[in-house]
Amino acid sequence: MSVCFHCGEPLRGSTLTARIEQRDQPVCCSGCQAVAELIAGTGLGDFYRYRDGSSVRPSESSQHDKWRVYADPQFAAQFTLTSERQTSVTLLIEGLRCSACSWLIDHSLRRRASVLDVSVNAATGRASVIWDSTQLNLAEIMRTIAQLGYVPHPVTDETVTRALREERRDSLKRLAVAGFGMMQVMMFAVAVYSAELAHEIMEPRLLSYFRTVSLLVATPVMFYAGAPILLSAWNSLRSRSIGMDVPVSIALLLAYGASVWNTFRGAGGEVYFDSVTMFIFFLTLGRFVQMSVRQHTAGVTDALARQLPAIAHRIGSDGIEDVPVTSLALDDVIQVRRGEVLPADGQLLDADAHIDEAMLTGESLPVHRKVGQRVVAGTINVGGPVSIAVTALGTDTALSHIVALMHRAQTYKPALARNADSAAARFLGYVLMGAGLTCAAWLAIDPSQAFAATLAVLVVACPCAFAIAMPAALASATARLGRHGILLTDPDALESLAKVDHIVFDKTGTLTRGELQIARCVSLAGLTEQRCLYIAALLEQASEHPMARAFAPHLEQATVEDMQTIAGRGVQGRIDGRLYRIGTPDFVAELRSEQQAFQQRLGHDTSRGAIDGSPVESMGSVIMLGDEHRALAWFELTDSLRPAAASAVSQLRSLNVEPQILSGDGHEAVQAVARQCGITGHFARYSAKQKLSHVLGLQKAGKRVAVIGDGVNDAPVLGAADVSIAMGRGAALAHASAGIVLVSDNLAALPDAVLLARRTLRIAKQNLLWAAIYNLGSIPLAALGFIPPWLAALGMSLSSVAVMLNSTRLLPRATRRTAAPSVVTSANLRETPA
Template sequence: MNVCFHCGEPLRGSTLVARVEQRDEPVCCSGCQAVAELIAGTGLGDFYRYRDGSSVRPREDNQDDKWRVYADPQFAAQFTRTTTEQTSVTLLIEGLRCSACSWLIDQVLRRHAGVRDVSVNAATGRASIVWDDAKLNLADIMRTIAQLGYVPHPVTDETVTRALREERRDSLKRLAVAGFGMMQVMMFAVAVYSAELANEIMEPGLLNYFRIVSLLVATPVMFYAGAPILLSAWNSLRSRSIGMDVPVSIALLLAYGASVWNTFNGAGGEVYFDSVTMFIFFLTLGRFAQMSVRQHTAGVTDALARQLPSIAHRVGEHGVEDVPVTSLRVGDVIQVRRGEVLPADGQLLDTQAHIDEAMLTGESLPVCRRVGERVVAGTLNVDGPVSIEVTALGADTALSHIVSLMQRAQTYKPALARNADSAAARFLGYVLIGAGLTCAAWLAIDPSQAFAATLAVLVVACPCAFAIAMPAALASATASLGRQGILLTDPDALESLAKVDHIVFDKTGTLTRGELRISKCISLAGVTEPQCLQIAALLEQASEHPLARAFAPYLDKGAVADLQTVAGRGVEGRIDGRLYRIGTPDFVAELRQDKHRSAPPAESLGSVIMLGDEQRALAWFELTDSLRPAAAIAVSLLRSLHIESQILSGDGHQAVQTVAQQCGIKEHFARHSAQQKLTHVLDLQKRGKRVAVIGDGVNDAPVLGAADVSIAMGRGAALAHASAGLVLVSDNLAALPEAVLLARRTLRVAKQNLLWAAIYNLGSIPLAALGFIPPWLAALGMSLSSVAVMLNSTRLLPRATRRTAAPTVIPTAHLQETTA
């Protein structure tokens, strides 16, 4: 063996060997030796059997010192996202070429103490890793990946741009060589075909000249433009597997070898230089189109990540000074001038400001934000200078959270795509068997037809279109959802959304704006109203529920101990040694062990909650909220799509009934705890219903996790986002029926793609085997089938002139026509 066992490069005289599974394998350098023995030493030697892409030769500069800087928490914070329990990062992995590479990185990282989850996607070249920061740091993770021979990069503007630029440049060069070569070879082939059609005999010297020139032109096309195809096939065979490029490469090598033999043999015979160059060109063109769609989809995420400016205007004792964004701290006051992007999340200090949130939500018009309201990083100030108090920076911003959710989605494949990949892999084995049977049959019937028919079968049966059918549709749909202000965090959610027949809404913060205000306070035990409001504000300060924000203006000095939030019921805490509760009447009554709770005020139009201590009920609070403008329209449009709506809320009966009447929802349920919500959804599913749940609070996380498809509001709690398959970033409910329509169209287009690919492959193989399809036509047909799948999928892409995510009224007739 004269090539390296690990990376496949020439040994160049190296005598080094690596001990792998009780045998010595030749390697080209000490780096490959170390990596191969590391892989074998960790019990992962199967990597070399299953890989279908060549491994990367370790770089000489992969030293520990290179990664030591990532151990600095402040430096690593630029790329990671940290919560109270875990830290996560998305890395761009250079040299990640196949699913076996993904498996290897996944398995090695999981053996690290502290690593909680790993997801590696060879298609996007990205890895998502979650770990316990107390046991591990980013430097350890990156160093481990580097020891395997791969080069990890944090997903930054520079690394992503460079990687995409190099990938595109390389693809364009190969496409150009294939295109020019195909055109030149076809010029000579047309002359030969024309002579044959006219029953004329071309002078042998001229015919041989055409063949030699075609050979000279086809050779760089074969071994440069077609190198990725041949290399992929070689790696598949080395790993004892059958990849997509194996039958294609066999056909190319057979056609090229036979053409070279017939060119110099002098005994005549067919040459296939035109088929070889045409096949490589169209296959390269199809892969270039796939790469472009993938980069376009990934570009949405990367564009969001590039939104933040590098300089901020901080207001200090000596006036306004320009400082790096990385030097900002929570509590700083910054000035954002007209036309500038907000560098951090914050609270508006000025009376009002108009903010363009199109990049995040798709909202076409600037949104008016008033004093005290939250503004987020990555949005654009379209007014004069405004002052903002910084509340979140870096990985803690809403923008960073959205980007991390999108990157998480890019590391997973939907179930339908995984099934298609599996079917395509099994199909390849049958293709080789079919080609062998075709060759044997024609050798017995007419040996002169055996070679051409075998070539045609190998080429025409390549299931490229089948393999890209679902990914192409999903990529286009993801881009369209992004334009509508909907973030897809779980690819499987799109398929589930298309089949939904029931949707369950939370009330506060979902159907309503979540901007609650205290409309009435009734004190019950001689405690003054200001005292009740102060106690309630202290208790609610730690809650993420929308109603907690209604008490924020009443928060004054004071300390609360033993603070505990009970999802769906309320909050408990100790103030000045006395234990208080605020929440549902039952929850508050349990504290004083009173089975007979007080009745709420009559004719309450909003949510009613109680405040009490261990001896008595202290006060009733009535909180009112306003309905979202598009809520009623969304419910009506969902009904026209044959989707029934329900409200499932922890609020009082009167408040829930009022919202249900305003939205036109018949079924509504009030005073439900998180467990009762979960039970309700599970009961619907037991009755055969496909249920979507949309909510925004911490108490919605369990029911979101149990739903067939879960949707979180963009301004909801982070835990709700983590449990959701889709995030309604724009908070615009009118986008919901559009998302259902798009999901149904995506599923329909994906099935069309799969059906077309299956019909093409299964229908063309018999024709090719019977000799009705020549090799050149097989090459054209296979390539065009992939292009047809890509073009069909682009119908899901948003129109360039369309501005989505603003409240949109879709005519009912159009909805019914689309779903017919």
């Protein structure tokens, strides 16, 4: 059980503890310790009892007080709404995972006397806070949340939040009107139908009374609850296309119109208010479920898109000041500290930098950039602090251009939904023709039957079951997927996923964790492993290279003298009077020869280091430790696989889905990962263009390809894929084009998703088949006059109910709401090598 009590990550040798509810609990780092003790110390320890899973590990950068700029009222004003003395803000909270998290934030904010109201919504990951602006400022609020280990982002546009909330409230109201209305109308309809079934003649006055009341109830349902459907049909007609809402609206209007006509005409003819209201209720329900899912997804994407910083450190004539990024100008000089995201494109001024460009290139290892070279916004500085002269801002940055390209690419995506729509439109065309023929035929044979038979055809053929066949299955599947931590952002994606036979992984961040760890430590000169790790950790502590992070858990307090970092090669330093080097084997070996040659090669070293600068090669996974006399040890560093990677791959294969790896990384790294997961098809050193042509090649060969990625360079590949899947913590932009997002980062969800997609498609097909059989089978009967309109209406409703019931088979079984995520978490823990 060696996992951190707070964040649930492996302890990796940490001996720190936090005292929570009278017990010492292990934690992995001082950040987690501080947060856990803060939570317990302020009497909020209950949080740990009620949360669903582990919390987020507080990032290093959150310890720096970056909230100070929010104290500036002018800067804060763009995020807040102020009236009199009350100020309100909506914050998107990164790391808000469960209801217990929202409870924690709520309670710690309420402790401040000047906070007037807090509401934290776990579903959307947002908190809105109202406080007394004379007592408190935005910076304080954000700092309070940050102290708990979450990262607050101000929602730049308060109006967007309001619009989303209004949309949700609005559709709830429409749903309620449709539901109430349907129940009322149904009540009268049952009375009328049962009288007809018993062959009793209803008193005409009573019948017309029932009809008038039904009309009164159905009218708000039709024109209030049904307004979005009618409007969207009108809009699609105006843009000269036929959407799914067009046939639906025509059926609704005809049925409603005929019912109104018959109500006022008197006893003759049928009314279909029951069918109209029921139809609208089911449609509204489907829309409501889909809207909820979309809003949730939008919230997640939104949070990630806010990774671009709001603040920059500008170097002015009187030192460094924190300013909002929006107030930067071209040629300003800004400082970017270690671990910070670059706020703008710029030119490196004073020092070489190690930049994590994974967001742009998907490259997992940082890239070495020299003075004078360009660096771009959105990438992360993983080296020491650097100064940058701003060359492009905002919409001019390379990142923005990529986003713009991606949006354009997305519009090219063929919408599968259009097929269903055009099929329905064609179907409706035939129905109208059939109704016309029926009417004409009956007018010739027996005019008194004509209207009833025509209406029966129209009602019985109303593609109601047909219309909800797909949405109902989809809504159930979406709910089920949500419990597995899979978000569906594009309904088409599920259909495509069911047919997929190739899954292409972009290695970076999909199969691996993206964190280097020490896999092996081999001592060469009789030193204990501990001693080797001790020396290595001391040397690496000053290095900003990601490899150095692997040694951090072994760091102890001791002094190192004469520290020198040689870019691309390694580190040298003196511990207890002895000179050590750690880095590439030849760099370490040179120390021994240099002792004889009185180290005149240092200048040469740096130039060679620069040539070797391409990190994939020189940052191979083996590094060596040595002193002036001999090599002491070597370390093998590997990027560990995600816990479920191997089992997910084998499960995918058993589903007849062939996994492949396309990666920009070096051959050895890719091969190692492929071997560990058992993937045979792997391709290393692929550029974004090569990845794209590979995927297109597979598609040309008739394969259906899903692509899983997390970097921006994936965008073209993701766009070309039949299904695009993004990992939840990856770069924000991948989400925009991905049809499916794995929020939980849990690869085990992937085979589940494929399986569920196939089941969904199967059920949707059953639904469509049933609807088609019902419609096609009943139309001739109705046309021949065998089906009275009331039976047609009943049949139509029953066929819809059958479709709905069939779809509910996809819903998750009645488990406790929180059970699923915690099961996933414990499964993860078991598989994590301790």
